[in-house]
Amino acid sequence: MALIDFILHIDAHMVSLVHQYGLGIYPILFAIVFIETGVVVFPFLPGDSFLFAAGALTALGGSVLHLPYVIGICVIAAILGDTMNYWIGHTLGVRALYHSPISRFIKEEKVKEAENFFNERGKWTIFLGRFMPFIRTFIPFIAGSSKMHWGTFSRFNIFGAIVWGTVITLAGFFLGNIPVVSDHFSLIMLMIVFISLVPVFIPYIKQKISA
8 A cells, every 4th residue: 555655646755755865865766767677577666757756856946856867867777777677588588488388388480570570670669668657667578588689779778768767857847846737647648658659550550451
């Protein structure tokens, strides 16, 4: 119940955390973003909302939070988190596919299809996945387990982390203290996710129509 309350009222908890820990809020911010993106079993941590609330607090006078520091910490944590998640997937995923009792049920051609997808088109999934709560925790793991090229993953990991951390924090900075925005932040994020997914599904829709 405490975790659910923390997630649903992240902005209020953010204020209390700042008052309680002062500059200690920075390592807390880093830890939440890093764990959400880097540990595949923690997809429910409130990365977006926490960052949005942090951005909103930076707009208030007298806060210990400063916009450049929040953005920088978030971006670094997101890059490192996805990097660790990729290598966890690369190690455990491959082992699960080929060196476990379930390996006999896995068709090699299907594994190759997944590898080809991430190497050819999956790079944009790495970027768009940053804006998709819950899903973003699994994407780097899948990219690693499907042997996505490390250099390609790294480029889009860094690019996505910079855009995500900057956009969400700036949104909080400029819009977080507007009641209608802060009260409907979750709905706004869902709309952003829906819009961002449209380009991903267009090729598949065209393929189905032409089939």
